[in-house]
Amino acid sequence: xxxxxxxxxxxxxxxxxxxxxxxxxxxxxxxxxxxxxxxxxxxxxxxxxxxxxxxxxxxxxxxxxxxxxxxxxxxxxxxxxxxxxxxxxxxxxxxxxxxxxxxxxxxxxxxxxxxxxxxxxxxxxxxxxxxxxxxxxxxxxxxxxxxxxxxxxxxxxxxxxxxxxxxxxxxxxxxxxxxxxxxxxxxxxxxxxxxxxxxxxxxxxxxxxxxxxxxxxxxxxxxxxxxxxxxxxxxxxxxxxxxxxxxxxxxxxxxxxxxxxxxxxxxxxxxxxxxxxxxxxxxxxxxxxxxxxxxxxxxxxxxxxxxxxxxxxxxxxxxxxxxxxxxxxxxxxxxxxxxxxxxxxxxxxxxxxxxxxxxxxxxxxxxxxxxxxxxxxxxxxxxxxxxxxxxxxxxxxxxxxxxxxxxxxxxxxxxxxxxxxxxxxxxxxxxxxxxxxxxxxxxxx
Amino acid sequence: xxxxxxxxxxxxxxxxxxxxxxxxxxxxxxxxxxxxxxxxxxxxxxxxxxxxxxxxxxxxxxxxxxxxxxxxxxxxxxxxxxxxxxxxxxxxxxxxxxxxxxxxxxxxxxxxxxxxxxxxxxxxxxxxxxxxxxxxxxxxxxxxxxxxxxxxxxxxxxxxxxxxxxxxxxxxxxxxxxxxxxxxxxxxxxxxxxxxxxxxxxxxxxxxxxxxxxxxxxxxxxxxxxxxxxxxxxxxxxxxxxxxxxxxxxxxxxxxxxxxxxxxxxxxxxxxxxxxxxxxxxxxxxxxxxxxxxxx
Numbered sequence: 001x002x003x004x005x006x007x008x009x010x011x012x013x014x015x016x017x018x019x020x021x022x023x024x025x026x027x028x029x030x031x032x033x034x035x036x037x038x039x040x041x042x043x044x045x046x047x048x049x050x051x052x053x054x055x056x057x058x059x060x061x062x063x064x065x066x067x068x069x070x071x072x073x074x075x076x077x078x079x080x081x082x083x084x085x086x087x088x089x090x091x092x093x094x095x096x097x098x099x100x101x102x103x104x105x106x107x108x109x110x111x112x113x114x115x116x117x118x119x120x121x122x123x124x125x126x127x128x129x130x131x132x133x134x135x136x137x138x139x140x141x142x143x144x145x146x147x148x149x150x151x152x153x154x155x156x157x158x159x160x161x162x163x164x165x166x167x168x169x170x171x172x173x174x175x176x177x178x179x180x181x182x183x184x185x186x187x188x189x190x191x192x193x194x195x196x197x198x199x200x201x202x203x204x205x206x207x208x209x210x211x212x213x214x215x216x217x218x219x220x221x222x223x224x225x226x227x228x229x230x231x232x233x234x235x236x237x238x239x240x241x242x243x244x245x246x247x248x249x250x251x252x253x254x255x256x257x258x259x260x261x262x263x264x265x266x267x268x269x270x271x272x273x274x275x276x277x278x279x280x281x282x283x284x285x286x287x288x289x290x291x292x293x294x295x296x297x298x299x300x301x302x303x304x305x306x307x308x309x310x311x312x313x314x315x316x317x318x319x320x321x322x323x324x325x326x327x328x329x330x331x332x333x334x335x336x337x338x339x340x341x342x343x344x345x346x347x348x349x350x351x352x353x354x355x356x357x358x359x360x361x362x363x364x365x366x367x368x369x370x371x372x373x374x375x376x377x378x379x380x381x382x383x384x385x386x387x388x389x390x391x392x393x394x395x396x397x398x399x400x401x402x403x404x405x406x407x408x409x410x411x412x413x414x415x416x417x418x419x420x421x422x423x424x425x426x427x428x429x430x431x432x433x434x435x436x437x438x439x440x441x442x443x444x445x
Numbered sequence: 446x447x448x449x450x451x452x453x454x455x456x457x458x459x460x461x462x463x464x465x466x467x468x469x470x471x472x473x474x475x476x477x478x479x480x481x482x483x484x485x486x487x488x489x490x491x492x493x494x495x496x497x498x499x500x501x502x503x504x505x506x507x508x509x510x511x512x513x514x515x516x517x518x519x520x521x522x523x524x525x526x527x528x529x530x531x532x533x534x535x536x537x538x539x540x541x542x543x544x545x546x547x548x549x550x551x552x553x554x555x556x557x558x559x560x561x562x563x564x565x566x567x568x569x570x571x572x573x574x575x576x577x578x579x580x581x582x583x584x585x586x587x588x589x590x591x592x593x594x595x596x597x598x599x600x601x602x603x604x605x606x607x608x609x610x611x612x613x614x615x616x617x618x619x620x621x622x623x624x625x626x627x628x629x630x631x632x633x634x635x636x637x638x639x640x641x642x643x644x645x646x647x648x649x650x651x652x653x654x655x656x657x658x659x660x661x662x663x664x665x666x667x668x669x670x671x672x673x674x675x676x677x678x679x680x681x682x683x684x685x686x687x688x689x690x691x692x693x694x695x696x697x698x699x700x701x702x703x704x705x706x707x708x709x710x711x712x713x714x715x716x717x718x719x720x721x722x723x724x725x726x727x728x729x730x731x732x733x734x735x736x737x738x739x740x741x
Contacts, residue, residue, distance in 0.1 A: 275575065
């Protein structure tokens with residue numbers, strides 16, 4: 001059977017189930033705890049599998065949802081990312097996918113598109129015609145990353161969003177009398193001071209490709225805003241001098257002693273995170289999700305109330321002096337409803353709740369990352385500083401995120417991450433590195 | 446007639462094992478072999494490409510060539526050091542040493558610890574920025590210890606191999622201890638009475654008599670070296686710049702991260718072929734008198 005035919009039927013079934021009952025209860029923005037949509041049946045079970053949020057957080061979300069929706073049972077499976085990728089692919093091949101699956105925008109979503117239900121109609125039924133207005137724009141843009149030309153369907157919706165930025169450790173900067181750098185020269189001066197204190201200037205877990213790529217994307221958008229996406233669709237080349245120059249700047253971070261020694265052998269989690277929490281890092285490249293360290297049980301002193309950390313934007317390296325217009329971010333995790341969902345309407349009820357209902361509130365209360373919708377804030381803050389950081393993220397940065405963290409093609413992403421490691425290790429020139437990225441590129445559908 | 450019936454009865458006895466073998470070994474191999482001939486992402490229908498995946502592997506893929514080199518390094522540099530060090534420890538701890546049971550447990554402990562945990566801990570040990578080795582280097586005037594072993598493409602593979610040897614030497618020790626305790630005491634006693642020194646007894650009597658243990662460790666080591674995934678994945682992610690990539694980590698990257706299931710399947714078949722040839726070659730040239738199984 002053509003998967004698209006099944007999608008249409010499921011979609012129709014789901015929409016009619018909601019419409020027939022007429023039980024929409026309206027939007028659940030701002031963390032209201034009522035069910036976002038009532039159910040057509042007395043009791044149903046929705047299966048969910050993902051790698052994020054972590055199990056303890058997911059259980060809190062389920063508990064919050066279940067309190068308001070006793071007729072829907074959620075059976076969750078939370079695996080670590082490699083296991084999840086392996087498991088969900090096996091399930092797809094054996095026609096045993098759960099009803100809801102965790103997705104990343106771009107390659108992962110597009111691979112599973114044939115197994116996913118377009119959510120547009122369900123979103124309109126649940127939240128109304130203007131439902132998109134409540135989402136942060138970058139989340140919705142990225143949710144459709146890589147869709148075939150003309151396909152405006154949402155095959156998944158963001159549950160958590162994020163910004164990509166740098167952080168600095170407040171007590172270390174205070175002790176050294178430093179301010180977060182805004183230019184590369186300032187960054188060099190800060191690095192020199194921090195090296196003198198025996199602290200890693202920029203603690204980079206460069207064994208992880210995603211962290212290499214995050215830094216590169218910030219450099220690339222600083223030098224040539226948006227150019228890399230033009231290269232993705234074939235309107236520019238990855239070998240463009242500006243993109244090569246960004247790779248050269250990445251190498252300079254290592255050569256100039258800004259990145260700590262041995263960075264390519266250090267993973268972002270758990271090792272670099274542990275060092276950051278132990279106060280061994282002056283600056284570090286994490287996104288908005290770093291806030292969750294304050295919400296962990298018995299956090300280290302620096303993380304308590306987030307008192308030891310503050311975010312800042314990647315310094316301007318272009319030397320243009322123009323106000324930076326290169327905020328990077330996107331989706332942390334999104335959920336899609338599969339064609340295997342026995343009750344797509346129930347699955348969407350869960351999804352909607354996790355985005356903006358009681359489950360979403362439970363999620364945001366953990367500071368896991370930023371919400372997908374505006375106006376959803378943690379119910380309590382441990383300190384004024386923590387609240388100020390949260391407000392800066394959700395009201396100043398996230399609404400203005402212009403560039404997506406993710407790339408649409410997995411092969412290009414891998415080639416870029418390889419090129420960054422190759423250049424940083426001195427085995428590959430920036431020109432050859434970006435030529436390898438271009439070689440991995442294939443024209444999008 | 447009677448012999449035929451007995452033959453059928455015999456077949457019935459081995460039928461469960463045959464079914465198990467067919468379902469869980471033969472069928473997956475056939476499935477993967479077929480997948481290796483497809484351009485397939487594992488989800489949509491694949492496209493038949495014949496031997497193109499194999500051609501690409503051997504002709505155009507420098508990362509795969511690195512995995513072949515690393516497989517050879519892993520095989521040579523894990524099996525024999527683990528055997529020799531394990532044998533030495535076993536000989537030491539087979540003697541009358543105070544607290545030898547505790548030492549045995551300590552040396553064996555890494556073998557039962559998750560490679561994930563070991564990878565995380567050793568990554569910090571190797572870290573030149575505040576890791577244990579760099580601390581030792583600072584305090585002992587041995588600056589080479591503070592090199593970025595995992596961050597340098599030239600040393601990353603060797604650094605992961607060292608960790609593997611550290612983890613599995615205790616296992617070799619355990620098997621050798623069992624072997625040593627099974628040796629006939631009268632042979633060693635006769636050698637001693639005939640004037641053989643301790644080293645002579647070790648080299649000319651004990652070592653040859655432990656041949657089944659050697660063969661077992663070589664076979665297990667070979668399979669383990671070729672299957673290494675978790676330790677490398679945690680320690681280096683196969684990097685930097687794919688320098689420490691092994692065939693299993695590369696299969697994972699291709700099949701599951703890049704959705705090139707057909708290509709990943711082709712690497713799997715090559716890995717299977719290497720493992721089969723190496724194992725059969727070992728049995729052909731060294732024999733098959735393993736510790737497990739029927740001895741003589």
